[in-house]
Amino acid sequence: MSNKKNYGMVIDTRVCVGCSACVYACKQENHVPEGYCRDWVVQETGGEYPKLTMENRSERCQHCDNAPCVTYCPTRASHYAEDGTVQVNRSLCTGCKACMAACPYDARFVHPEGFVDKCSLCQHRIEQGMETACVSICPTGSLNLVDFNNMDQKAKQLLSGKVVYRQKEHAGTEPSLHWISASNKPGA
């Protein structure tokens, strides 16, 4: 057990139905302005007809351990929080957009009020011992909030023996979001 938290997510794409409940729960919880989103749903279809595979998944800021947005932020507005997440301090953000150019996941946007915004992994809820808005609403249990420094039995079981990937790992960002691939055989 480590006292230092390192929050991330395990997203089980095998059970994601692409309902977008996570997107709207987030918008409601975090007052995301209309026409913007901090998380979004992707449907990826691959293969050769008629043998096609499809994966639904919920995506958001990857809360990288080596985050280019933090590296390139000139004012410390983008920073690592104690709990291992990446946060934006609005009162330091000039809106120079260097972080947006730096992010290989295009997870950020300019808020109409003039600062750069993105998923905060509901830091304000985690602090109160709650799960993120998206995790709490997910009807199929696809979304899981995990402290990777202190993985509980449930998280370990979820990952064990499965094909698990992270996105654009070769960008060197050490992302904290892990996806259980839809290509896993049933019962894996």
Next chain:
Amino acid sequence: MLATAVNEIVSTKLNPNVVPHLHIWEWHIPLYLFLGGIAGGLLVITSIMIVLKRKFGIGPRDEGNGCPCLAVRIGSILSPTLLGIGMLFLFLDLAHPLYVWAFYTTVQPTSPMSAGSWILIAFFPLAILQAMLVNKRQLRDFNIEIVNKVIDWTENHMTMVALVNAHIGVGIGIYTGILLSFFSARPLWSSSILGMLFLVSGISAAAALMLLLAPKDEKPVYSMIDANAIWIEIMTVGLFVLGGLTGSANSHGAMMHLITGDVNLAGMSYMFWFWGIFVAAGLVVPLLLEFLEAAGVHIRFPNVAPVMVLLGGLVLRFLIVFAGQTYHTFV
């Protein structure tokens, strides 16, 4: 019939200026990079002119009281002026301009923007001092006490000031390219030779500007500097293109997006802007014109070549900034 394997992604992401492609930097940034490049180039050229004096036959002519030739005097004033205007555009690009102070309450060594914001500040004191020293005869006529004192203290050290400024000028010129090239998420920008390209382009644009402003007897010097800078710039562009084409799928695709791209920029495709306007009209033709001029062939409109060089430099900044955003993110 669905011929071969497919891989399609449908996303619900909405964010404006992020989808369908990044669109965070518009005209402000290329204009700032252009003006910053010229400012750096002007500082490099005027400083070298001051340091070299009449050595190698290209130094400024002394008009008495240590004041060098007219183009150096004007160029020294224009350098901090143009950088100031460029910084205004940079300021206007900020989504929250009132928080601009946040740049100057910290030094973030890993952030090129942080380094740049400090270099921009470091630029002004010595650049303005140099502009004062080369114009000291005119300044003394105003008889302002503080100005006179500053000139008295520093006038014997003009060579040293110019020597430092030559390096600061190179720093600014390279920085305008490095600013973009650090973003590994943007495959077109992710090339360290971009710093070199923007530096030589800035020096060549600055030489063109001095060529336009210089009196007739001083013009040949700047024409020669410009021709040399253009020649080096053509080599550097070639290396930039080759580096992209021979790189990873990301780099190759991004370079093809620029040099053969059909994305429309102000009515013309990237391909036409790159080869037709930047390479042909902005580099090759002015180089030929300046060679002819140097060879003694009379050219009816001697200002055509420098204007084309300036236009080419501006187009280069717009093309790189825009094409770097319209190409997809690093995969």
